[in-house]
Structure formats: C-alpha cells, structure tokens
Amino acid sequence: MEPILQVKNISKSFPGVEALTNISIDFYPGEVHALVGENGAGKSTLIKIISGVYIPTRGQVILNGKEMNFKNPRQALDEGISVIHQELSIANDLTVAENIFLGAEPVQKNGLLDRKTMNRDAQEVLDFMKLELKATDLARELSAAQQQMVEIAKVITKKSKIVVMDEPTSSLSEHEINALFKQIKILKEKNVAIIYITHRLKELFEICERVTVLRDGCHIKTRMVKDVTEGEIVASMVGREIGNFYNRKRHTQGKEMLRVEGLTRKKAFKDISFKAFAGEILGISGLVGAGRTEVMEAVFGETKFDEGKILIEGKEVKITSPREAIAHNIGLVTEDRRKTGLMLDAMIKENIVLPSLTKHRKKGGFLDKNWEKKVSTEYMDKLKIKAPDIYTILNTLSGGNQQKVILAKWLIAESKILILDEPTRGIDVNAKSEFYSLMNDFVKKGGCIIMVSSELPEIIGVSDRVLVMREGRISGELSREEATEQSIIQLASVHS
Ligand SMILES: Nc1ncnc2c1ncn2[C@@H]1O[C@H](COP(=O)(O)OP(=O)(O)OP(=O)(O)O)[C@@H](O)[C@H]1O
Numbered sequence: 450m451e452p453i454l455q456v457k458n459i460s461k462s463f464p465g466v467e468a469l470t471n472i473s474i475d476f477y478p479g480e481v482h483a484l485v486g487e488n489g490a491g492k493s494t495l496i497k498i499i500s501g502v503y504i505p506t507r508g509q510v511i512l513n514g515k516e517m518n519f520k521n522p523r524q525a526l527d528e529g530i531s532v533i534h535q536e537l538s539i540a541n542d543l544t545v546a547e548n549i550f551l552g553a554e555p556v557q558k559n560g561l562l563d564r565k566t567m568n569r570d571a572q573e574v575l576d577f578m579k580l581e582l583k584a585t586d587l588a589r590e591l592s593a594a595q596q597q598m599v600e601i602a603k604v605i606t607k608k609s610k611i612v613v614m615d616e617p618t619s620s621l622s623e624h625e626i627n628a629l630f631k632q633i634k635i636l637k638e639k640n641v642a643i644i645y646i647t648h649r650l651k652e653l654f655e656i657c658e659r660v661t662v663l664r665d666g667c668h669i670k671t672r673m674v675k676d677v678t679e680g681e682i683v684a685s686m687v688g689r690e691i692g693n694f695y696n697r698k699r700h701t702q703g704k705e706m707l708r709v710e711g712l713t714r715k716k717a718f719k720d721i722s723f724k725a726f727a728g729e730i731l732g733i734s735g736l737v738g739a740g741r742t743e744v745m746e747a748v749f750g751e752t753k754f755d756e757g758k759i760l761i762e763g764k765e766v767k768i769t770s771p772r773e774a775i776a777h778n779i780g781l782v783t784e785d786r787r788k789t790g791l792m793l794d795a796m797i798k799e800n801i802v803l804p805s806l807t808k809h810r811k812k813g814g815f816l817d818k819n820w821e822k823k824v825s826t827e828y829m830d831k832l833k834i835k836a837p838d839i840y841t842i843l844n845t846l847s848g849g850n851q852q853k854v855i856l857a858k859w860l861i862a863e864s865k866i867l868i869l870d871e872p873t874r875g876i877d878v879n880a881k882s883e884f885y886s887l888m889n890d891f892v893k894k895g896g897c898i899i900m901v902s903s904e905l906p907e908i909i910g911v912s913d914r915v916l917v918m919r920e921g922r923i924s925g926e927l928s929r930e931e932a933t934e935q936s937i938i939q940l941a942s943v944h945s
C-alpha cells in the first residue's frame with residue numbers, strides 16, 4: 450500500500466526551543482495513526498506543519514507523492530487535509546450550519562448565500578451522524594462534546610482525505626467517545642487517513658492501526674498497534690518504566706475542613722451533604738452530567754445555590770464569589786483552561802504566583818521577587834513543565850504544560866481545601882504520576898483535597914474515600930477498601 454501522506458526529515462525551531470528534530474513518518478489511507486508522547490513532545494507542532502499552520506524549518510510534506518509547500522491552513526484544506534485542533538475553534542455566534550460550511554457556503558445564482566440549501570445539507574450530515582442537533586442551533590448553546598461533533602461534521606462535508614484530531618476525547622463522556630469512535634470507523638471505511646493524538650493509551654487498542662511515539666521532538670518508533678503493549682508504549686514515551694504510578698499512600702484523617710449541608714440548585718443538584726477532612730483525598734465519581742462540577746462550582750462561589758449551607762472548619766460561611774472562596778483558603782483547578790483564568794499573554798512565573806500575591810507581599814506592598822523566582826523554578830521542575838524558563842510566555846506552551854501551570858499555581862497558593870475537577874486531563878502519564886505524589890504531600894501537610902474525576906482507575910488509585918453522584922444527588926459513599934470499578938459503576942448508573 451502506498452502512503453497518502455509523508456513527512457520527511459521535518460524539523461521545527463522556535464526561539465529557544467527545537468520542537469521537532471528530523472521527523473519522518475508515513476501515513477496510510479483507511480488507517481488511524483496515533484501520535485503519542487509526553488506534554489511538549491511536539492505532537493501538536495507536527496500536525497500544525499502538516500496542516501499549514503506552521504512552516505517547517507527544514508523538511509518536506511509529501512501528499513500523494515507530490516511535495517507540498519503550504520503557506521497557510523487554507524491551502525492544506527484545499528488539498529483535503531482537515532484538522533480538529535486541541536483548543537476548539539468553533540465560532541460561537543454562528544449557527545451549526547454556518548460553522549459546518551464556514552468558508553465554503555453554498556451560494557445562489559445571484560451570488561447571495563443560499564441559506565436554505567446550507568441548512569438542508571447541514572441537517573443531512575447531522576442526521577447521518579445521528580446527532581440530536583438542529584442546523585439552526587447557535588454554536589454557543591452547545592456542550593463541548595456537541596461542538597466537537599460539529600467540527601467532525603465539518604470534516605465529513607469537506608470530504609477530507611486526511612483528518613487530524615488533536616486530543617478529541619479529552620472533554621467527552623464515555624457515551625460521546627463511543628459516538629466519536631463510530632464516526633471514525635465510518636471515515637476509515639471511506640479510506641480517509643486519520644492522525645489521532647491522545648494521552649489515553651487504551652484508545653490506541655480500540656481504534657488505531659499504527660502508533661508513533663515522539664519524545665523531546667524526536668521520532669522514537671512507529672509500530673503496528675497489534676504488535677505492542679501499553680507498557681512498551683509508556684516506556685518509550687517516558688524513557689523509563691513507571692513503577693508506583695499512583696504513589697498511593699495511607700493518610701490520617703484530621704479535623705473537619707469543609708461541610709456541605711443540603712445544598713440544592715434547581716435542575717442541577719439536590720440535597721447534597723458531605724464532609725471533607727484535613728489529611729484526606731475525597732474522590733467524587735459519577736457519570737459526566739451527574740452534577741459533580743455544578744456542586745464544586747457552587748462551593749467555590751462561581752455559581753449560586755438555592756438552598757443549603759457551607760461550613761468551613763465548623764463555621765458557616767457565605768461564599769458568593771471565587772474571591773471569597775480564595776479568602777477562605779479554597780482553590781479550584783478545572784479541566785477547562787480558558788475558564789480558570791490563565792493569563793495566556795503573561796509569563797509562567799506571573800501565572801504561578803497569581804493567587805498567592807497577597808500572601809507574599811514585602812513591606813511597601815511589592816511582591817517578594819526572590820520568593821516568586823524560587824517557587825516558580827521549584828514547581829516548574831517538580832511538575833516537569835517543559836519550557837525554556839520561568840519567563841516564558843504561557844501561550845507558547847503545549848496544552849498539557851499550560852494545565853501543569855494551573856496545578857502549580859494552586860499547589861503554591863497554600864490553599865487548605867483544594868478542589869480538583871478532572872485535573873489530569875491532557876496531562877501525560879509521567880506528569881500524572883508526579884502530580885499524584887504532590888497531592889499526597891499536600892494532604893500529608895494537613896491539606897484537604899476533593900477530586901472530581903471520570904477516570905475510575907484514577908479515583909480508585911488516589912482516593913481515601915469516594916462519593917458517587919447520580920442525577921444530581923449523592924448515591925453512595927465508599928471507603929477506600931470498598932471502592933472498586935464495579936461498586937462505583939453500580940452507584941453511578943441510572944437504574945430504571
Ligand atoms: N508558538 C510557539 N512558540 C514557542 N514555542 C512553541 C510554540 N509552539 C510550541 N512550542 C514549543 O514546542 C514544544 C512542543 O510543543 P507541542 O505543542 O507540539 O507539544 P505537544 O506534544 O502537543 O504537547 P501536549 O501533549 O501538552 O499538547 C514545546 O516545548 C512548546 O513549548
């Protein structure tokens with residue numbers, strides 16, 4: 450079989466960083482080819498070169514035997530190369546149909562937009578994909594998963610030959626992932642070549658034929674998926690075997706830090722009561738949509754609730770904004786990087802110290818610069834944030850490394866109660882393991898962690914106690930010993 454797409458001896462440098470060094474890979478039609486590697490390994494950079502976003506410093510992109518010299522994404526698109534990027538690029542103010550046909554809108558004889566045809570064709574694709582969406586829905590009203598599906602609908606109507614997906618499943622629920630995989634299989638049957646980036650290695654074995662491992666911008670290996678094991682892939686990503694992955698420790702429960710009583714918000718959650726203690730990691734499990742994030746946002750003051758109360762260290766408090774939550778020593782890490790207030794145009798160090806500013810002022814009100822330098826260097830190292838130095842501007846960091854900055858910032862903030870909502874999404878295996886060990890240090894020093902996670906192995910691997918939510922209510926509590934995949938699924942699933 451002839452490759453449809455080849456990259457040959459590709460290198461790419463940014464000021465101070467060699468993101469890719471001499472990469473050569475062949476991609477075949479009708480195959481899903483996975484690209485894996487740690488945060489900052491160069492995965493997104495490579496696909497940005499393939500799709501005309503970046504021009505390589507050296508090397509060639511060859512399509513059907515012909516060398517391409519893409520100057521912009523438009524040119525790549527015209528040759529049938531479509532990309533679904535890591536950060537969704539949907540236009541919020543446009544309808545679903547307008548997004549699907551963006552830049553390729555059907556026109557009438559008089560040159561005006563043919564809205565009727567556009568809506569009809571878009572609806573046809575949506576129906577074909579079995580999505581419960583209307584062509585005329587506004588994009589801003591869709592969930593992240595639905596937006597993702599619209600991007601795929603776009604790819605299908607373009608009749609792309611090559612489809613690149615950069616971490617498409619990172620914010621999808623199990624159910625939505627299955628829907629996505631079905632679409633991928635359909636693309637595969639149409640002989641489309643798919644390049645698939647993921648940190649969830651089990652997906653390799655579900656839908657990928659071939660896998661390439663990148664490390665520090667270098668090509669480590671390409672293999673048929675059927676010939677490798679997950680352990681081998683991890684070892685070549687990280688350069689070593691990871692032994693004690695969860696760094697699981699037994700903690701001693703201290704005093705009550707947070708108590709939530711009868712918290713209720715109409716249509717979101719009902720009668721939520723629980724306690725969280727110093728020295729413990731409290732896991733919150735449940736299906737996507739069970740109301741876990743909504744409860745955490747209410748505790749953090751991001752949203753209001755209708756009934757109930759919140760007590761910190763036994764005293765009732767009124768938290769009506771994140772600012773007040775922070776003043777009560779609560780920190781919140783969420784999966785959504787844009788929502789958690791990263792300053793993308795500022796340096797790593799400025800982002801890292803942001804929530805700690807008031808605590809580390811010197812006389813005269815200026816930030817203690819020595820402290821700033823010390824902690825940011827220390828945490829860059831601990832979390833293996835890949836960047837030239839602490840002065841690097843955030844938007845030049847890879848997606849996963851931006852997420853690590855969020856983790857660092859709240860670990861440093863000396864919060865007493867740390868709420869983590871899907872904290873390790875998009876983070877590579879090695880950094881995950883480091884992060885679990887930092888979580889352990891945090892609770893050992895008397896901190897309290899509440900972690901929402903949809904990944905059962907993660908919940909089971911790190912929690913001292915697990916609460917399970919189902920349809921807006923707490924459906925059960927499990928001790929560390931009782932918490933197994935089976936017992937959690939039992940409590941999380943909807944019984945009819
Ligand atoms: N525009 C840019 N300017 C400077 N450096 C950049 C730029 N884009 C990427 N880099 C650097 O290139 C390297 C590779 O980044 P890339 O985004 O390709 O990683 P990745 O493998 O996609 O990681 P992740 O899994 O975290 O998404 C990183 O060190 C990153 O900081």
Ligand SMILES: [Mg+2]
Pocket residue numbers: 492493494535615847848849
């Ligand atoms: Mg990336």
